[in-house]
Amino acid sequence: MLKSSPFEVTLADKQSIILPEAPIAEFVESNHKRIKVVASFEEKSIEFYAALKKTKGVHLIYFSKGKQKELGVFMNDYFELQIFEDTSKYGVEMSEELEAVLLSDYEAFSIFENLTPGKQRSIIYAISRYKSSQLRVDKALILTENLKRGVTDQKLWFKKN
Numbered sequence: 001m002l003k004s005s006p007f008e009v010t011l012a013d014k015q016s017i018i019l020p021e022a023p024i025a026e027f028v029e030s031n032h033k034r035i036k037v038v039a040s041f042e043e044k045s046i047e048f049y050a051a052l053k054k055t056k057g058v059h060l061i062y063f064s065k066g067k068q069k070e071l072g073v074f075m076n077d078y079f080e081l082q083i084f085e086d087t088s089k090y091g092v093e094m095s096e097e098l099e100a101v102l103l104s105d106y107e108a109f110s111i112f113e114n115l116t117p118g119k120q121r122s123i124i125y126a127i128s129r130y131k132s133s134q135l136r137v138d139k140a141l142i143l144t145e146n147l148k149r150g151v152t153d154q155k156l157w158f159k160k161n
Helices: 021-029 065-071 096-103 106-113 117-128 133-148
Strands: 007-009 011-013 016-019 034-041 044-051 053-055 058-062 079-085
Touching: 007 016, 016 021, 016 079, 021 058, 021 079, 034 065, 044 058, 044 065, 096 106, 096 117, 096 133, 106 133, 117 133
Parallel strands: none
Antiparallel strands: 007 079, 011 016, 016 058, 034 044, 034 079, 053 058
């Protein structure tokens, strides 16, 4: 598995990090679009998945306010990143609840598998944002029913009929 050595970064703006060229060179050369990231600051460490983007000649990743708060970093703080090859099926870890619901409903699973990778990740993120396991199950059930009815508008995925 491809991985970088740990390297130091800081926030480039409110929600992104510019990655130095040397540690990510192999990822760029191998044309990796998604990466797994481990960010560390003081005694804390978080793990997340990110899109490796190139904008205006620099490579960057999105680093949300929520992740910044969880790690305890602010503008001008220097913290450590290490990046790894993304070996997950969907470019993000799927919650056990969503996986169980999809595996119990072949029709919904087939529809989900035929969505674009971006829509699959959107669904996975939308379900995982709920704190309660039962709420994740409930939302996954609503979602699967809506997918089977042909609902394609993301705003309507979690609406009950």
